Amino acid sequence: MESSREYARCVLHADMDAFYASVEQRDRPELRGRPVVVGGSGTRGVVAAASYEARTFGIFSAMSSVEAKKRCPDVIFVPGDMARYARESRRIFDVFREFSPLVEGLSLDEAFLDLTGSERLLGPPREIGEELRRQVRLETSLPVSVGIGPIKMVAKIASGAAKPDGLVEVPADGVRAFLDPLPIRKIWGVGPVAGEKLEGLGYYTIGDLARATPGELRRELGDWGEGIGRLAQGVDLREVEPHREAVSISEENTFPRDVQDRAVLEATILTHAESVARRLRRQGLLAKTVVLKWRIGRRVKEGPRGYPARTRQITLIEPTDDGDIVARSARSLLTDALAEPVRLLGVGVSGLVDEKGNSRQLALFAEEGSGKAAVAPPRRRRLNRALDQLADRFGDDVVKRASQGDARHATLSGQWKKGSRDTHGPEPESDSAEE
């Protein structure tokens, strides 16, 4: 059937190999062939990226630096340079966009490309994928792996299977054979907790889930179960979306030592709030809800989830993109967090609306400077714009209000984490590991 083939989706997932570590090894020849970890070497440092040499020792992203050192005493820690990685990212995405107008970035170093219909122009998908790998290598001297499949999830799993520096193509009629033997945790959105639950019900492989009936899955797991069952069968209607709308933006940090001092927590809140607000303004968004998140310093059970997370949130009268308003709102939620020392503190915003959204329209009716709108008054808006330009040129750390004091970004020690959640992809349950 010629016509159905013509309309079958073809999705490519490109993912740089050990991105931060590869950039370091490229730029510092003395690191090539050595076990390299990008991340903080301190007692609470976390591995942000591990070179393939480090991985042979069992070192992986999101592992504690202490554990990494235990597994390989000779491992070389590199603090990392986010501005340099962001520059590389722009070059990589420029290459991606030569292959498809539909590029959906997932992070600095990975993206979905919709190749549907580009066959006539660029040749068969595998050739397009190999050409993309060549171009990225030519442009940046960095390795990239590529997965190709009829749906996003399959393309993403395929690029993982292709690592390092390879390409895996899964044809539409080979999806079940490819997915069936894989462990259920390979399904998008199945993290450790959901994984345990599914295994408890006797589902170990994607094939186990694919063979269950929708009725069974619904009974055992509700709507979510039915959705997961469809994914297991390779049915995924999500399209590549170049402009996914974020539904939340957040930033959090882990302290070197647990903190109960209100002044330190308030300064940290301001740092996060400014950063979150800057990201709102860059995307032309306003937020209706401010969330404060913390983890208590007391371990209540074994494992990475041993320190429970708490959140409080507040809904604003009018949406905002101003760091000071975000900070004040988050500070108003601090009381509960002061009950005992905290290990981690984060600020997030949700209920995002774009500039064309209703709320923004309302704000437009307010006289400028009347103080009615939670959108910053003109003077602060000018200040915000100037700060944004500075941050764009010199990095977020340059721009800081005096009151932020000592709450510094731990420049990519891995202890500082930025997050966004989008409307479409499944919610990752745990920190996604940079590969």
Ligand SMILES: [Mg+2]
């Ligand atoms: Mg990667």
